[in-house]
Amino acid sequence: MDPYLLVVITLVLLAVADLIVGVSNDAVNFLNSAIGSKVAGRQTILIIAAAGVLFGALSSSGMMEIARKGIFNPEMFAFSDVMVIFVAVMVADIILLDVFNSLGLPTSTTVSIVFDLLGAAVAVAIWKSLESSSGFAGVAEAINISTATAIISGIFLSIGVAFSIGGIVQYLCRLWFSFKFEKHLKTHGVIFASIAISIITYFLLIKGAKGSSFLSKDVSNFVATHTLELMGVVFLISLLVIFILVKTVNAHPLKIVVFTGTFSLAMAFAGNDLVNFIGVPLAGYQSFNIWDGSGIAPDMFMMDQLGAKVQTPFVFLLLAGLIMVVTLWFSGKAQKVTETEVNLGRQDAGEERFKPNLLSRVIVGGALNMGSWMRTTLPAGAVRRMDVRFYKRIAEVSDYDRPAFDLVRASVNLIVASFLIALATSFKLPLSTTYVSFMVAMGTSLADKAWGQESAVYRVAGVLNVIGGWLITALMAFFTAGAFATGIYFGGPWVAILLGVLALAFFVNSNLRFNKKQKAETKLKAQEIDPEKQERLFEVLKEDIIKLLAFEDEVVDHAFKYIKKEKPKPVRKLNHAWKDFEAEADKLKKVVYKHVLKKSSHSEEYGVALLFNQHHIDDLKKNLSALVDLITEHEKNHQSLPEEDYVKIVLNLKPSYQAYDKLISEKLERDLLLNIDDLLRLKKETQEEMQDALNQLMVISSQKHISHKQAIVLSEYILLLKNLVAIKGRIVQNYQRGKDAEGSILDAIV
Known part of the structure; x- marks a missing residue:
């Protein structure tokens, strides 16, 4: 041809x-x-x-x-x-x-x-x-x-x-x-x-x-x-x-x-x-x-x-x-x-x-x-x-139905x-x-x-x-x-x-x-404008919080792999996981603020719970961002990690951190938050374990040779993990507070 x-x-x-x-x-x-x-x-x-x-x-x-x-x-x-x-x-x-x-x-x-x-x-x-x-x-x-x-x-x-x-x-x-x-x-x-x-x-x-x-x-x-x-x-x-x-x-x-x-x-x-x-x-x-x-x-x-x-x-x-x-x-x-x-x-x-x-x-x-x-x-x-x-009148229609501009x-x-x-x-x-x-x-x-x-x-x-x-x-x-x-x-x-x-x-x-x-x-937009779900916003937030914490867990997991010196270097995957987390956090922020500003039927306690929810998520985002920056900056500068003795101090924290994460996810998914004493107890134990690891790192650092940069990386890593544990606990507690306030509103409507 x-x-x-x-x-x-x-x-x-x-x-x-x-x-x-x-x-x-x-x-x-x-x-x-x-x-x-x-x-x-x-x-x-x-x-x-x-x-x-x-x-x-x-x-x-x-x-x-x-x-x-x-x-x-x-x-x-x-x-x-x-x-x-x-x-x-x-x-x-x-x-x-x-x-x-x-x-x-x-x-x-x-x-x-x-x-x-x-x-x-x-x-x-x-x-x-x-x-x-x-x-x-x-x-x-x-x-x-x-x-x-x-x-x-x-x-x-x-x-x-x-x-x-x-x-x-x-x-x-x-x-x-x-x-x-x-x-x-x-x-x-x-x-x-x-x-x-x-x-x-x-x-x-x-x-x-x-x-x-x-x-x-x-x-x-x-x-x-x-x-x-x-x-x-x-x-x-x-x-x-x-x-x-x-x-x-x-x-x-x-x-x-x-x-x-x-x-x-x-x-x-x-x-x-x-x-x-x-x-x-x-x-x-x-x-x-x-x-x-x-x-x-x-x-x-x-x-x-x-x-x-x-x-x-x-x-x-x-x-x-x-x-x-x-x-x-x-x-x-x-x-x-x-x-x-x-x-x-x-x-x-x-x-x-x-x-x-x-x-x-x-x-x-x-x-x-x-x-x-x-x-x-x-x-x-x-x-x-x-x-x-x-002078513009504020139209009494939902955001979804309101036109972007008028016929003129x-x-x-x-x-x-x-x-x-x-x-x-x-x-x-x-x-x-x-x-x-x-x-x-x-x-x-x-x-x-x-x-x-x-x-x-x-x-x-x-x-x-x-x-x-x-x-x-x-x-x-x-x-x-x-x-x-x-x-x-x-x-x-x-x-x-x-x-x-x-x-x-x-x-x-x-x-x-x-x-x-x-x-x-x-699919996400359809969820946002579903009127039935809007009456139970914290039910919708639960799904988003679970997804958000899953992304957070993925970021921390890749950070642990970097500390462990796994090959290939997981920094690229860590950055991808961070972007997923950031996108989910931004989406959640839009949903929360939209309802705080637009929802006229919520009580003060309900509105405050929504705002605190967003504050804690912003805090989580800030600390997780610092963790990602810490790892990526260290990798980009081609800096070496400490010897195995020091690394083990950090890696030993992984099981307790993951157990804490797993318990949070289970309680959210099954709505088992009326009694969170076991969660608070595990939170305290995990934070104490991290404090012990920090003390141990300081002792070993004074006895053996370790560079200033290496000491900073490990200590900051532990401190950021400790912050993440505390923030996630506050998110769960605030979620239950918001659900209680939401239930009171619905009881009053009925």
């Missing part, structure tokens, strides 16, 4: 994988507002988005040229060269986007594919130039440098403009609506929705239908020359229809905006970004058809014909659209990326994913100082009136993003829909005062992380695709097939691991 036919088959399989990773990343662009505002159930939102995606995919055939001639000049490359470029691009794109999806970070598929093409084309052009001795002048002729420059400038331009305009429009809309917008829906809401529908229609006509197969050139020209008149007609019709719907069926005008905006953004995404996923494989398929049967060697057949306009077969568009719809429904990574953007823009404070950094602290500090200056500069009356408009912000997100993308398209300015959608959402959340003093430094850090990821996308895409292209250029089509298979294997393995992790997280 012709190896290049196998390369084409590989490209087709890579196209399916790229569709999945691409939709998983880009779904956030059109799902963020609807899901964040909980405008409807997730299935309803996905049905609307899926309709937009399918309709957009079927209308996207005119957008495929960028993969064939947008970045490089095909007439400068032979058939074998363009196949090198296409395979390298697909392999790099799948790996790069899948990594971002796994991390839950949105990035631009447009920037990714453009820089993949640029990197691969530059690499091939360089090698061809070196072989022909034409120098780097040939590279400049082979690459569309102006296109790449325009895209890079569009990236930075869209970030600042989208953030600023999103913030300004949201601020004005909030002043108009306030957070009590429900009472203005029949007046303000109808007018606002009509304007929004007009803007979204403009977006659909300009961006969503651009280059589509269902609009003739005459119709497109008519839309371009009569835009204002069409928008005026749409506004009047929308005003009339929405007014009638509000009056007759009590329709929510802002929900109409969110549904329409979600459909339009989904359609535009599929119509214009589909090229990012299947444009390159289609170009490879068309290149093979052009070359096949020519009778010319693949490295001699120049690809002049690739620059011609080609209509994409309808069946390819339909299959691509169906794959995108299925991915939209079932991709866990799409949900994770969406959650990142929704959480960064949510109205309330709470669990924050990103850690603050120096730059985020500087930005927040500067913003707070500027805000204070503006409040003192503006008239006091104006400040009071604005504060009233931005969701509508503004969609309107501003649609308008900016359509405006840039009409002026032929390159930009990324991901960048615009994300930065508009961040701008509106800032203007809506969602980034309060408690959460601002975390949210800003999150935004900076995402923006940094965008820049890394471009660099990684360029160099990764260039490296793959180099390997394929010198290795030939069989290397291309091998890399394609490896990329597919990476993709499958990544998704299997991610799905396994997601199932575990889903």
Whole structure:
């Protein structure tokens, strides 16, 4: 079989994988507002988005040229060269986007594919130039440098403009609506929705239908020359229809905006970004058809014909659209990326994913100082009136049911993003829909005062992380695709097939691991929101405490193995066990504080027991961290352990320590805590044994030679074990105290 036919088959399989990773990343662009505002159930939102995606995919055939001639000049490359470029691009794109999806970070598929093409084309052009001795002048002729420059400038331009305009429009809309917008829906809401529908229609006509197969050139020209008149007609019709719907069926005008905006953004995404996923494989398929049967060697057949306009077969568009719809429904990574953007823009404070950094602290500090200056500069009356408009009511619903933000912000997100993308398209300015959608959402959340003093430094850090990821996308895409292209250029089509298979294997393995992790997280979330278990929180905590102590026991066991000088060195396993413990402790902390702050029915004794529970766990975490640091620092510095006589003093403590741990676990699992005298007695005996070991170590140290470092390691190890014994005893005692208080509450309720 012709190896290049196998390369084409590989490209087709890579196209399916790229569709999945691409939709998983880009779904956030059109799902963020609807899901964040909980405008409807997730299935309803996905049905609307899926309709937009399918309709957009079927209308996207005119957008495929960028993969064939947008970045490089095909007439400068032979058939074998363009196949090198296409395979390298697909392999790099799948790996790069899948990594971002796994991390839950949105990035631009447009920037990714453009820089993949640029990197691969530059690499091939360089090698061809070196072989022909034409120098780097040939590279400049082979690459569309102006296109790449325009895209890079569009990236930075869209970030600042989208953030600023999103913030300004949201601020004005909030002043108009306030957070009590429900009472203005029949007046303000109808007018606002009509304007929004007009803007979204403009977006659909300009961006969503651009280059589509269902609009003739005459119709497109008519839309371009009569835009204002069409928008005026749409506004009047929308005003009339929405007014009638509000009056007759009590329709929510802002929900109409969110549904329409979600459909339009989904359609535009599929119509214009589909090229990012299947444009390159289609170009490879068309290149093979052009070359096949020519009778010319693949490295001699120049690809002049690739620059011609080609209509994409309808069946390819339909299959691509169906794959995108299925991915939209079932991709866990799409949900994770969406959650990142929704959480960064949510109205309330709470669990924050990103850690603050120096730059985020500087930005927040500067913003707070500027805000204070503006409040003192503006008239006091104006400040009071604005504060009233931005007063937020605390919704009496659970955290699980509460939307991340309201319908006003969701509508503004969609309107501003649609308008900016359509405006840039009409002026032929390159930009990324991901960048615009994300930065508009961040701008509106800032203007809506969602980034309060408690959460601002975390949210800003999150935004900076995402923006940094965008820049890394471009660099990684360029160099990764260039490296793959180099390997394929010198290795030939069989290397291309091998890399394609490896990329597919990476993709499958990544998704299997991610799905396994997601199932575990889903199970934990289901436990957290189970209303029956919330009434008996300490019953839930028991399971978590047992698991936590199991991780703690594993860490201590690996530390004993290190002291015993077991091979291979167990330090790596010790660090893994510590990470498991740390993750479990952090999860437990979130559960405890959530219930202390939110649960209104608990008594003071119950609340205090919860807080003490967390205090003891923090104490356990602190001492265990010191133990891990002690061992890892000693190992990293290549320091020797003492002689066997000294080591035995520590190792002799292991049986009593493990017996104490076992008794704690048994009492927790079987609920045998009404009488813990035997536990307290064993605790005392274990601590006394550790004190004797410490005294014995001091005596032997004074009689025999032992280094200062060795003495510190062993003595600190014993002291930390002694602390852990005491802390675990306090955890058990406090657990029983909390259960007693919990039982009193339930008896009172009954």
